[in-house]
Amino acid sequence: MIKKQFNFYSLILLIGSIFSCIILYFTLQTFIGFFNLRFKNKSSNPITSSVEFDQQINRFPPISPASIPLKAYKAGFLLSEGKYNEGVKILKEASHVNPYIGFSEYILGNYYYSKGNIDSSLYYSKKAFDLWPKSIDNFTMLNKAYAHEGDTLSIIKSYMEIKDFFISRDEYYQNFIKYYSLAKFSYYDIDYNDQRDISKDDLIGEWVEVYNRKDGGVRVKINRRIEFLANGFFKSKNNFYLFDKIDSNILLRFQNNPDKVISTFTAKYSDEWQTLILNFNESGEEKDQFFKKVSDLNLPN
Numbered sequence: 001m002i003k004k005q006f007n008f009y010s011l012i013l014l015i016g017s018i019f020s021c022i023i024l025y026f027t028l029q030t031f032i033g034f035f036n037l038r039f040k041n042k043s044s045n046p047i048t049s050s051v052e053f054d055q056q057i058n059r060f061p062p063i064s065p066a067s068i069p070l071k072a073y074k075a076g077f078l079l080s081e082g083k084y085n086e087g088v089k090i091l092k093e094a095s096h097v098n099p100y101i102g103f104s105e106y107i108l109g110n111y112y113y114s115k116g117n118i119d120s121s122l123y124y125s126k127k128a129f130d131l132w133p134k135s136i137d138n139f140t141m142l143n144k145a146y147a148h149e150g151d152t153l154s155i156i157k158s159y160m161e162i163k164d165f166f167i168s169r170d171e172y173y174q175n176f177i178k179y180y181s182l183a184k185f186s187y188y189d190i191d192y193n194d195q196r197d198i199s200k201d202d203l204i205g206e207w208v209e210v211y212n213r214k215d216g217g218v219r220v221k222i223n224r225r226i227e228f229l230a231n232g233f234f235k236s237k238n239n240f241y242l243f244d245k246i247d248s249n250i251l252l253r254f255q256n257n258p259d260k261v262i263s264t265f266t267a268k269y270s271d272e273w274q275t276l277i278l279n280f281n282e283s284g285e286e287k288d289q290f291f292k293k294v295s296d297l298n299l300p301n
Contacts, residue, residue, distance in 0.1 A: 026060045033057035034064055037073060050077040062097050069094035072103050079111045087111075102131030102138055109141050113148070121145045133162045136171055143179035150187030150214055155180050187213055192277055198269035200245045203228040203276075207291035208299070212273050220297065250278075 033047065033056035040046035047053050053074045063069055072094035078087035091104040109125035112118075125142040132138055139162065146154045159176040188211045209224035227235040234243035234252060241252040241262070252263040268277040276291040 023060070026058050030057050030061060030070070034070070048077075050074050050081060050083070053077055067098055067101060068103050069097040071097065072107055075104070076107050076111070079107070100131060101135065102128030103135075105131065106135070106138050106141055109145065113141070113145060118145055118148050122149075129158065134165070136169075136175065139172060140175055140179075143175060147179040147183040147186060150183050150189075152180055152183045152187065155183055187215075188219075190214060190273065192268075192270045192273060192275070194270050194272050195268040195277060196271070197248050198267055198276065202269070203245070203267065204230050206294040207276055208294050208297065210275065210290050210292050210297075212275060212290060218292065218297070220292075220299065222299065225294070226291065 033053075036043040036045050036056060037047040037053070040048065045056070047056055057070055057074075062071070071090050075087040075090040075094065078084075078090065088108075091107060095104045105124045105128035109121045109123075109128055112121035112124065122142075122145045125138070125145050128135075128138040129142045139158065142158055143155050146152075146158070155176065159172070162172060190212055206225060206227040209221040211219040211221075213219065228243065229235065232242055232244075233255075234241045234250070240255065242255050242258055244251045244253075245267070248266045248268060250265050250267050251261050252265075253259070253261055263280075265278055265280045268279075269275070270277060273290075274292060274296065276293075278289050278291065279287055280289065281287070
């Protein structure tokens with residue numbers, strides 16, 4: 001009787017051991033595949049496609065050590081390969097595995113951003129952030145989409161939502177600064193695609209330097225003014241020069257030496273933004289300067 005019990009328990013232990021070894025083997029195989037997926041530069045067998053994903057990662061366990069559904073990674077490959085319907089289907093399955101971290105929504109937000117569909121990117125990025133704001137990836141993706149739209153207020157809002165909870169995590173603050181700065185830049189990063197030549201008569205008047213905003217607002221540099229006078233003089237910083245216009249070029253000369261050109265810059269005009277665009281041939285990124293007529297603006301005296 002005792003021998004039979006011993007044999008029975010030994011069989012149970014053997015079956016359990018074999019089962020545990022199988023599970024550990026599958027887990028090890030998946031974790032090796034996950035390393036090849038996440039650390040492509042360090043791997044000798046990196047995963048770069050959905051086919052390679054299936055070859056190296058099995059279905060057990062269904063999540064990574066960070067509780068991220070592994071299927072969502074495969075869906076990312078499928079989307080990049082143009083298999084949209086299959087990718088979305090797998091993302092839904094991944095959400096059922098762990099619906100609390102928003103990783104599937106993060107994948108969709110990133111996908112739509114890469115396609116230039118910022119509205120959809122914002123929608124899914126916001127869902128991902130609301131589900132798991134502690135994820136730096138979700139926080140980054142949302143701010144990236146906001147920065148594309150120049151939405152500095154929403155970037156501030158997203159940071160205020162998490163800063164009290166993650167005050168000791170400097171990467172959130174650095175992320176906030178980065179995308180807030182990018183949003184400020186893109187807010188004024190306007191394409192003046194309708195530039196045209198402007199006549200000499202239309203140049204006459206006082207102009208003030210401005211930064212046009214995408215929402216139609218205008219930031220004025222109140223102390224930076226120039227003036228084209230009807231008597232042929234150009235005024236800048238209380239200095240007067242003779243000016244002439246040849247095509248889109250403005251030529252400046254000293255009034256006591258009118259035969260010598262001392263400076264040349266180009267002048268174009270944007271009807272859409274009602275803005276004079278001057279290029280003083282300066283080096284650096286901001287070589288174009290933008291001006292509006294003072295008479296068109298409600299400026300303090």
